[in-house]
Amino acid sequence: MNTGLKITTFAVALAATFGTAYGVGQGVDPVVADGPPRHEDDHPGPSPERAEPGRGHAGHDTPPAGGLQISEGGYTLDLKTPRVTAGRRADLRFTVRDAAGRALTAYQREHDKELHLIVASRDLVTYRHLHPTRAADGTWSTPVDLPRAGGYRVFADFTPAAKDAGNLTLGADLAATGPYRPQDLPAPSAETTTGGYEVELAGRLDPGRASELELKVSRDGRPVTDLQPYLGAYGHLVALRAGDLTYLHVHPNGEPGDGSTRPGPEISFTATAPSAGSYRLFLDFKHDGRVHTAAFTVRAGGTAPATDTPQGHPDGGHGHGH
Known part of the structure; x- marks a missing residue:
């Protein structure tokens, strides 16, 4: 067997091994892309130890x-x-x-x-x-x-x-x-379903600039107007950047009891994407005593998502630990 054939055979065997099982200790260190971005939300600003923005x-x-x-x-x-x-x-x-x-x-x-x-x-x-x-x-x-x-x-x-x-x-x-069976990132879409609820996403996630995202919750085609407070709000949104899993934790604009925030069907957030790229958004909301999670894939700095491909809820259900 010549050298080139030996190398090719080894590479194929290695790929087959990693496509079959995920062994102990296979955690991968994060890969940082597009400089040193961070989430921007209503939390206090960066500590002195952070790198310069x-x-x-x-x-x-x-x-x-x-x-x-x-x-x-x-x-x-x-x-x-x-x-x-x-x-x-x-x-x-x-x-x-x-x-x-x-x-x-x-x-x-x-x-x-x-x-x-x-x-x-x-x-x-x-x-x-x-x-x-x-x-x-x-x-x-x-x-x-x-x-x-x-x-x-x-x-x-x-x-x-x-x-x-x-x-x-x-x-x-x-x-x-x-x-181990790797899966592709779900395609971008402005609509998804979870636990019998339909959730629509409006707005854009812009790189380096605050923008508003609005999510509308419906059930059986009817707007849900009696969302329940969950952790002090009508909804919580987490965004993770594909590739390195940069974390954004944004909170809704307004809160229960402030005199102006309605309990649905719309939940509004302000978020800033640290860079262009694909992001996965996870919305937690509570209705009829249960917490549900709706997931979306969006592209910051790209075109708005299509509206004809519902993405479903995250794999494995809710798992909120409550």
Whole structure:
């Protein structure tokens, strides 16, 4: 067998191996694209330890990326469960540590919780919005059941109780072992369905510039006008950039009881994309006592999504941990 044939044979065998199973320790470090973007929402601004912001489109400053670092601002996400088995319920445990290595036990409450935990697959098909419980020693835990093998990213969104502390989103890699079948990012669309509800998306996600996104919730063709507050709002929106999973956590414009925000059918958000590219949007809303998640793929800096291809809910259902 000549050298060229040997190399080709090895490459084919390697590709077959990775297409069949996702083994232990296959978490992939994030790849940062388009400079150092960060989510822009209603959280406090970046801490002094962050890199200087880059320049966005149309001359706007683009803040550094969120969720791409395991340590930031003197705090570190210590993920004690770096791997689980796909399809099996497991206890996900982690600790947030300060610069001295001590477990953080004092947090500011934001949207009814001390910490919000997001788990998403790297292909952005599986999504979980969890709210773990904290033990007295600072260890957080929550049950999780990931339906598919592959690489996942864990995001801890929190604000320390320390004076002048800003909001942080720390990220760490998680591997789910088992037979691995990669999936493509769902196609862009302005309509989706979840649990018997139809959700329509209007507006654009613009790079480096704040823009409004409006989501309208209906059921059986009728607008839903009695959405229930969920974590202090009528809806929560998380956006993740395809490729490196840059994290944006945006909140609605207005809140229940402010005298002007109606309980549906529209939920309005203001968001800024850190760069052009594809993003996956996950909307959580509550109705009739249940939380539902609607997912969309959008392209920032591109054309508006089509309206004829419903995308469905995220893989595996809701998984909110409530």
